[in-house]
Amino acid sequence: MNDTPRIRTVVSCTLLAVTVSAGTTACSGSKGHPLSTRPYDAAQQISFSAPADGRKADPDKALEITAKGDESRITDVTAVDATGHHLAGELTADGLRWRSTGSLTAGARYTVKVATEDGDGAPGTRTFTFETTPAKRALTVKFGPEAGKYGVGQPITADLSLPVKDKAARAVVERALKVRSTPSVEGSWHWVDDEKLHFRPKEYWPAGAAISVSANLDGVKVGDKLYGGESKPLKLTIGDRIEAVADAGSHYMTVRRNGEVINTIPVTTGKPGFSTRNGIKVVLGKEYFVRMRGTSVGIAAGSSESYDLPVYYATRVTWSGEYVHAAPWSVGSQGVANVSHGCVGMSTGNAAWFFETVRPGDIVKTVNSYGDTMDTFGNGFGDWNLPWDEWRQGSALVADAKNRTAPTEIARLRPSL
Template identity: 50%
Template sequence: MATSWKRTWSTAAAVTGALLVVAAVPGRSPEAVAAPSAPLPEAALTLLVGRAVEEGGEAGSAWCPVRTFRAEACGTWRERRVVATARGAGSLLRDPVAGRGETLPTDPGAPLEIALADERSGRLTDISVRDGHGRHLAGALGPEGTRWHNTEPLRAGEDYTVRVDAQDGAGTPVGVTMAFRTARPDGHANGPGGGGAGAPDDGKPGGAGPDGGRGAGAGGAERDRLTVDFGPRPGTYGAGEIVTAELSHPVPADDPEARARLEGALQVTSEPRVEGAWHWVDDSTLHFRPRTYWPAHTVVRVRSGLDGVRIGDHGYGGPSEPLQFTVGDRIEAVTDSAAHEMTVRRNGRVIRTIPVTTGKAGFLTRSGVKVILGKEYKVRMRGDTVGIKKGTKEFYDLPVFYATRVTWSGEYVHAAPWSVDAQGEENVSHGCTGMSTRDAAWFFETVREGDIVEVVNSGGARMAAFDNGFGDWNVDWRTWLSGSALATTTAAAGAEDSGPATPLAASRLRPTT
């Protein structure tokens, strides 16, 4: 079920009694707050800061469409008028609709919209929204520079600082800084005993109930928050490594808005920058990969921005451990089954050519790109584990050394001393890629998890994308993007402030001159 923007503002601090706290931009001289009837300074712009409110426990209407940014134009939509001045101080003007001291409860999924009161009076140049942890809130500026809105949801229980830079009609820079707080994710309203934005933040999952105890369901809400387990483990991996995200609770495909909100909060950054995207494997699993293999020596960072974010009807996100890993040299091993030969490259240069044997008729080796899943010095291989009956001529039960796994079902690159005479000449295996013990030992020591193993001209079935290892690279880019709830190409940036690998990458708008 889609969730509309039905939100509100709360008090920024209990001592202010105001919906917005307006202050001077740091490092600039403060200016006295003007009375509602006072004339505007010579260089100034009046801004509209909008939100939707909940009245009597009922949510407001949907987000106002473009060009209808006016109080009462969209049901319970509200606005505040704020003056941005040349010295960076701000004046909070009286809202003729919302009463003074209004402290309606905030839903942290609220839209935040900032616009010019008069679209001909100037333009917005930079909007920076940070939470109390220093994280930027992504947003988008309209093409004419007259309005801005957030493109990722606010987090529950957070203090936000909004810095607005603009230019008046003469090109004079003006600015203002505002602050507000969102309600906590336990469903309590703001105000006395509510545990919301207007109450002290004691770090507990709810305010006091009527009987002096904690609000009903608060502890359960904390336990039921959706979290993410990222993979792989920290370490160094090959250029084909896939980033995985396992959700603690499923988000079904029939709720695309919730999926998009969740996906947009899973942020991947890399040094150097790459193009990449998430793909939903199932209701509880996402994979992230670049458009092409990771460049050698890339540093990849993955984090969740879900903590405190409302995910439609699926509750709130909780805290998740971030991940960082490094990509080593780019190792690619390409086996041509028709030529009975494997070519191994490091960073594009051939470092070894190995005679091999692959799957014979009836046991053809899977074609396509696979990713090394692990290495096992010794493995016992039995035919009955892959459907070959004991007692038949094809049955085998062998100790195998230097086994490098490429599928969960048991396909390996390994030492096969019993087939040395066939290696480089014909395909005699039951599906694995066999080579001499010397070559297998070298391969075993050279590769790592995440390195690329590709098989061509085998005549075998194509490697499955998801159900037997990492066959993700066999999915063409257009199809990969179709598995994203955000349905767009993404870019992993070189640093946190450069933006996440989602369409919400523009977390800041740089000022223009």
């Protein structure tokens, strides 16, 4: 290209009369383009990399717009898809080429507006549209739990249809997952494994909160030839703050609603060798009747520890079979000693009351047991046992994720007594 500065033609107009007839045209530059406020059609001055004739563009390839000839240059480009998302790009200093720097959305329709300037400074414009091909592999998200009303401890889950291992790709996914709460809360996603994330607030959800969860992934480039697909949003509401604390040392459970004690119940927890797990658990569900057998937790049939019992008012807190339930056979030990095989047992009347009072998502915490601490993942929702700073390390958006807790293997569904 000639580095000699271009000399622009000085254009002037001569006023011939005070009144100008309707047929009189505005002044023109040397190229014949009118120097008016209305830009000329710049179709002949620019070329596009997008295919013509209705063919669709590959979203993996950048969009390029180039100025033709030495006397034309591009001054501005805006590219917007049908949802209003702008495509980022860079214009060279000489105005001869614009190239997209952001990823094109798959299966989208774009409208591109290009502003130009000719050698005389006359403005031109050109608008064109094109479509991108749909994604061959689509990453979708299934949110959990099901829509409904839950307790203050209920985490949000996001199950991905395909594994995502790359940290940059995980960041793309996480940015697209939106959790909105009224009232607002501080919260974070945590990658459990390559296909599952959990979201929890720093503290429990506020009682009465309204929560909406969505994924803005549709058409978004996640990784190499992998794009997001459409995902169904989720809405939840939060009930009262119900917290039940079972003290294995005192053999009593204290139940609070919104901070106020509403019941104190004599209980029995796991005896030596079968100690109840310490820590915070979340109610997973309620089963009016469960058949509990010792063989399901590895106790040999016919041994001194063997059992096969009908159990009523069973509130599940782990997938491996820990419940809060009616245990009429141990009423004499409730409030006195720990004699169960890991569950929290109480009288039938108290178990019925507890069963009717709690809902999924409510908090059940065990303290002063000789058992291990509840697993963070894999055996229910032990999310709240991880300190907040460590929880945040499981986010792909946090720079230092070195101390991220590894997920545990999902436990088999088996009841214990």
